[in-house]
Amino acid sequence: MTGQALNSALARGVRPASLSELAAIWQTDVVAIDLAGMAGFAATPSIGNKLRGALGQVLLESASDAVRDRRPCTWPRTSTAEIFFGTRPTIRLGDHSSEIAKPYVLEALVAKDGALRVRLAVFGAARERTDAVADALVAAMRQSVKWRELARDGSLFVPKSVEPVKVIVFRDQALVPLTCPTSKLKLVFLTPIDAERGNVLTSPTLILERIVRRTALMAPWYGLSLAEEYDTLIEAARAVAIEDVQMTSVECPAQGGHRWANALSPPVSMALSCPIEQIQAALLIGEVIHVGRGASLGLGRYHIV
Incomplete structure (x- = not known):
């Protein structure tokens, strides 16, 4: 075509x-x-x-x-x-x-x-x-x-x-199923993540919202649209309990070649607890597609542990 x-x-x-x-x-x-x-x-x-x-x-x-x-x-x-x-x-x-x-x-x-x-x-x-x-x-x-x-x-x-x-x-x-209990997960970031839009330091759920959004923006390549379910998924992301957040905002050069005044550089991690089930699949997809600006160049890469 x-x-x-x-x-x-x-x-x-x-x-x-x-x-x-x-x-x-x-x-x-x-x-x-x-x-x-x-x-x-x-x-x-x-x-x-x-x-x-x-x-x-x-x-x-x-x-x-x-x-x-x-x-x-x-x-x-x-x-x-x-x-x-x-x-x-x-x-x-x-x-x-x-x-x-x-x-x-x-x-x-x-x-x-x-x-x-x-x-x-x-x-x-x-x-x-x-x-x-x-x-x-x-x-x-x-x-x-x-x-x-x-x-x-x-x-x-x-x-x-x-x-x-x-x-x-x-x-x-295919996506790799979780081997850890799904009631409590931890995201550990391995590369810097963009934090320019919104205050991620005080509202870490913004990271989960971005994972959901990037997943929905990738869905058309699979012939699917998540538009009808999108608002529900965002609300589910906001409802996740986040504990033990470790992140620091620093000015740093990212691997995409840009310098961000409000970037989060490793070590960055956040522990999630119930309710996770509704966005669990997005978290798995996010492991593969990354999150935030520069995701297509390797930024915003995380593992679920």
Whole structure:
């Protein structure tokens, strides 16, 4: 379908559904690319933007002229660049509208063997292009990422030739069920989370509301709409009892390359207790898609313990 048809399908070709229905059909593809001896780059402040920019550059090389001009793709089978980087329509959730979420999370991690791991999670209908975006990401690692600019941030060594030592694609990953008691959970954040809108320090339930909203903004990629249930889910998020909150607001450079005056940097954690059941599926999805500004670049990543 063309880019315009894709946007129409995402905005209007979805059926009303519940959060539990979304969780039941949820699947993620994951591309993991390891670069030996480069683990230090995972902590450089602008790694997220550099990775995204390099991937976009490679994808645009095989995109339509319309996409290069920042217009919806006109090809009968829309380009991969359109799917991952095109402008999406807005949908109304509650009392205001937001753009449908980008169908991926791209982040830099440290692998167990000390390599730099570039990890791309792909969601919903975008998974049809997992192979194409994986090939593009490998090409970006080799030829487009500005490694020397990143190296200056941390006085790092850049190999003469950057060559992935391992490329793994995990397909059709369902949500991982909770193994801990569902009456009491703890969210432990592993990367900074945006705290610019609202006072998260005094109202930590805002984090839960953002998890619900990002989940609803990702649902159209699975052919579903949570709009009818959205207000109920937000009220459920506000009703969750939050205890033992550990968070500090500091000015810090985030991995997306932006400096926020009101960011929460690890250690950040919050213990949740009943009633959790109504938003439990959103918390599981949030583990995969992250939360807050910069979530698609690895910010707002948490684990449930």
